[in-house]
Amino acid sequence: xxxxxxxxxxxxxxxxxxxxxxxxxxxxxxxxxxxxxxxxxxxxxxxxxxxxxxxxxxxxxxxxxxxxxxxxxxxxxxxxxxxxxxxxxxxxxxxxxxxxxxxxxxxxxxxxxxxxxxxxxxxxxxxxxxxxxxxxxxxxxxxxxxxxxxxxxxxxxxxxxxxxxxxxxxxxxxxxxxxxxxxxxxxxxxxxxxxxxxxxxxxxxxxxxxxxxxxxx
Numbered sequence: 001x002x003x004x005x006x007x008x009x010x011x012x013x014x015x016x017x018x019x020x021x022x023x024x025x026x027x028x029x030x031x032x033x034x035x036x037x038x039x040x041x042x043x044x045x046x047x048x049x050x051x052x053x054x055x056x057x058x059x060x061x062x063x064x065x066x067x068x069x070x071x072x073x074x075x076x077x078x079x080x081x082x083x084x085x086x087x088x089x090x091x092x093x094x095x096x097x098x099x100x101x102x103x104x105x106x107x108x109x110x111x112x113x114x115x116x117x118x119x120x121x122x123x124x125x126x127x128x129x130x131x132x133x134x135x136x137x138x139x140x141x142x143x144x145x146x147x148x149x150x151x152x153x154x155x156x157x158x159x160x161x162x163x164x165x166x167x168x169x170x171x172x173x174x175x176x177x178x179x180x181x182x183x184x185x186x187x188x189x190x191x192x193x194x195x196x197x198x199x200x201x202x203x204x205x206x207x208x209x210x211x212x213x214x215x216x217x
Contacts, residue, residue: 021090051093177205188213
């Protein structure tokens with residue numbers, strides 16, 4: 001049972017396929033196909049992340065095979081033109097890499113992915129050393145928690161803490177990730193907080209708070 005928010009370290013993949021700056025175009029494409037990933041971190045030395053190479057970085061080469069753009073178009077798209085002529089990760093990669101720390105929360109990771117329009121984030125320590133990779137799919141793992149696990153966490157981390165005198169009068173049920181709180185409690189002012197805290201439990205999809213004030217026990 002988790003009593004603190006899930007972090008990136010809880011859901012990240014620790015076995016990471018990475019390339020070096022000198023890795024060639026075909027080897028990068030082969031690795032993406034073999035491991036079914038859309039982006040690879042680029043590392044040097046003892047695992048320091050220096051960039052990320054993605055499918056989007058490779059596509060200009062295929063596009064420029066089809067036709068040679070005019071001079072004006074070349075000037076507008078100088079970056080893509082350069083990548084189309086590149087054969088190594090160091091020239092293809094996007095740098096600096098968008099990374100995240102292992103202790104970041106899942107909402108922080110989700111916001112960073114959305115803000116930077118990326119599907120995967122290299123996870124690095126304070127020195128920038130690669131520790132894992134976290135994807136959009138990884139962020140959804142918390143929603144695979146069982147209803148029984150969620151029920152137990154809501155009861156222990158929310159209801160017992162907020163209502164130490166009347167928690168036994170509260171019934172907590174979770175079905176398909178939807179939590180329902182029913183019963184009577186002593187302090188009416190804490191009911192909205194119980195609703196918010198239950199919503200914040202990792203894996204809870206929705207909350208139906210039907211608590212009422214008036215418990216004497």
